[in-house]
Amino acid sequence: MSLPKTYKSLVSTVTEGGQLRMEMVEKPMPVPTADQVLIKVEACPINPSDHGVMFGYSDMSKATNDGDALVAPVPPMGMRMMKARIGQALPIGNEGAGTVVAAGESDAAQALMGRTVAAMGGGMYAEYRCVPIMSVLPVNEGNTARQAASSFVNPLTALCFPETMKKEGHTAIVHTAAASNLGQMLVKICKADGIPLVNIVRKQEQVDILKAIGATHIVNSSDEDFIPQLIDAIHETGATLAFDATGGGKLASDILTAMEGAAARTPGAYSIYGSIHHKQVYLYGSLDPSPTTLTRGYGMAWGVGGWLLPNFLAKAGMETAIRLRQRVASELTTTFASTYTDEISLADALNADIVGRYNAKKTGEKFLVNPTL
């Protein structure tokens, strides 16, 4: 197969002049080195974790099109926060899948020729992407690029929650925004692995979604008796670890308050400095960009902090990473099945109206970028 000399790729730049500029650029077609493969990209999800690089701290309510480029103003505070990336055209798209159309000379690279593979490593919103074979996951016979598009971010994040749990000495998990694609994967993983899981959602229809896939502890934060319900669920499961996708507001603090309330019911779990066992909430997303508020009425043995998949994987080591990837490949169309509501082209991804829709991050809506369209 003869390849074109250049390919189209999406990049995002914060300009000196205070503008966020996302646009299509032509790049020269790379030649894979020994341990690299060149992927013709066919399907990439737009994940909340992509939005940071795409839009940063710009004011997206004022986004418009300037020719084919998407532009949005960046307020002065945003410019200060993004100082380190000013002037750099950053490639976007954390993950995706496609077909290997060229391979380096190593046996391992050659073995991937023609295979459908998923890849993680940034710059996937592009017609082609050259990556080290270490960043590639070959999918099982019969699985498609669309099925494999979300093989990394959501599946590995969901798998790394129980890994974090074991590593840090907890025995159950609380999860928020629990009806998301990722949340549904976590329900299936925890069910298969016998890990007690408390699911927090905001709406009755989300309760129904989770019930249908076999979740047992589901708490609706819109209920008036949310906190007492949450204390009951935490008491029953013994959860002292939570992963919160919302980030902002009082939810992380409410979870710690409920953990403390559950501990106060447990003989021997309480001292004059509050409950004894360390209670941890990791903020792995920022669906609510408002500040996080902590009331601190939960003693001294607690922590709140950011949680980022690449940082965790780097600490967990290669063996863990390989084990988790193998599980993703073998359960790609069951545990790790993703559903998409929209499929768009690279050009569509720059259209201000369409950007407004996928930037809304509505539960149940999920966009797929298909660079072959």
Place this chain on the structure above:
Amino acid sequence: MSLPKTYKSLVSTVTEGGQLRMEMVEKPMPVPTADQVLIKVEACPINPSDHGVMFGYSDMSKATNDGDALVAPVPPMGMRMMKARIGQALPIGNEGAGTVVAAGESDAAQALMGRTVAAMGGGMYAEYRCVPIMSVLPVNEGNTARQAASSFVNPLTALCFPETMKKEGHTAIVHTAAASNLGQMLVKICKADGIPLVNIVRKQEQVDILKAIGATHIVNSSDEDFIPQLIDAIHETGATLAFDATGGGKLASDILTAMEGAAARTPGAYSIYGSIHHKQVYLYGSLDPSPTTLTRGYGMAWGVGGWLLPNFLAKAGMETAIRLRQRVASELTTTFASTYTDEISLADALNADIVGRYNAKKTGEKFLVNPTL
């Protein structure tokens, strides 16, 4: 020496009826077992860390005397938070010093007879206290009980900040409320050990206090350019760890923001997910009881959490504890010298007017309880 049959001790109780009640009780004089000593208590500091057990979540603005007892109403929220201690008469006073007047039969206990010792272990606001010899620190020849009263909480806390720093891979420290007794100890420790320290204070007079003892990085949070000053100081020291005594408000978040700002100036320290090195703020006090507000504009590699001396020491192990105690004993009147502005009796400690004064936690004011008065 013949001992009385009973002794006076202060206790604090949250009643079923929603009242905080602090009072004097008579307890039978204990007889030390083999590895215990009985201390005639002569001097105990009132530390902020004592206030939690003494007053809990009661409304101290409405505290009055009921006979000799101090009483204060507890709001419903406070009752929920203190569920685990309702009805228990908790002994108060974390630490103090005095003279060993009886000792168990073991050689180690007998060797302490007549010695001036400091002790930690609760219930020190009392005429006598029987403790295991492991909880006792014999002071050097010539040092008094008053000098030894604060041998544990502040000195060990200050010493454990650099211990935490080393254990968690940081190389410098930010400290708030830095002109406190503890803060001054930390300045001396860091100076002696060559650890860069950024001191945050609120007033010019506190800047002067710290300058006088040789602090180099001092930032006044009342200055208009507080954040830029803090970024400079953090950039110069490389601090990625902070200990915050205030707990509430925006200070912890401001410190993380400044750490992120400092990282953005450092080549290679920044990724698209924010700065790479983990940034940690430990809240070890609650001088500001308002909620903690986190703006989260500092990437994903950060954490905020409670820090409690006994929890840290339990993890650090016996060897560390012994090494740190020996340093306290040998530097008791230099690095670890404490100053007291008021000396009060056990009865005084229950007087609502006097309680109002020591509960105000003003910088520079420090109360000593002397049960022999």
